[in-house]
Amino acid sequence: MILNFVIYSLEGIFVFKLSCVFSVNMKIEKLFDAAPILNDPIYRSCLILASESRSPEIYGSRVMKDNLFIGTGRNRAVVHRYFKLDREIVQGYSNHAEVEAVLDARREGWDVRGSDVYSAGYFRNEKQLFLHNLYTCSVCIPYLERLGIKNIYIPTPERWVKRPIEEAKEEAKWFKGDSHRRRLQVSMKGFKVDDFKGLVNVLNEISL
Numbered sequence: 001m002i003l004n005f006v007i008y009s010l011e012g013i014f015v016f017k018l019s020c021v022f023s024v025n026m027k028i029e030k031l032f033d034a035a036p037i038l039n040d041p042i043y044r045s046c047l048i049l050a051s052e053s054r055s056p057e058i059y060g061s062r063v064m065k066d067n068l069f070i071g072t073g074r075n076r077a078v079v080h081r082y083f084k085l086d087r088e089i090v091q092g093y094s095n096h097a098e099v100e101a102v103l104d105a106r107r108e109g110w111d112v113r114g115s116d117v118y119s120a121g122y123f124r125n126e127k128q129l130f131l132h133n134l135y136t137c138s139v140c141i142p143y144l145e146r147l148g149i150k151n152i153y154i155p156t157p158e159r160w161v162k163r164p165i166e167e168a169k170e171e172a173k174w175f176k177g178d179s180h181r182r183r184l185q186v187s188m189k190g191f192k193v194d195d196f197k198g199l200v201n202v203l204n205e206i207s208l
Ligand SMILES: [Zn+2]
Pocket: 096, 097, 098, 137, 138, 139, 140, 141
């Protein structure tokens, strides 16, 4: 009797888990159709990096130079009541993904001048991929400019869009101040991902 109950429960869990995976994959399949950029390995790796962040807005970045990936980063706390991470640049309590990726490359001894930065994000509370066609971070511009970054790549649903640093600088001016609300305003609608962790699991499988 007890054994039957256990078997029944296990089956219940098994069936439940299976149906969850199924529904996640169905939604993700539609998402891949709506946002072909999800097929791009750089975009996928940026989202995987972002998934390690804990902020309401999470970002992952990669730096590329001469067709080589030379640095990765995600937005993260660098100064805390109990710890301080060793960083060449400290933007505040936390560093943005772009700057972390560039610092990562510099730590590895790369000359980052002339390199390109890719950055992708997700709004955790709104459960929405941040797909857009403007560069939206006025906070990072002075650092990226000073470090000699050439282009910033922005993810639209179809593909990455290149912005020379001067253009990115102009666009980012509008995002000073109430930047979270403004980023949400320019975020393209229809790219909701309720289960971001599920998406990242799928992306990790594809990456292999
Ligand atoms: Zn930034």
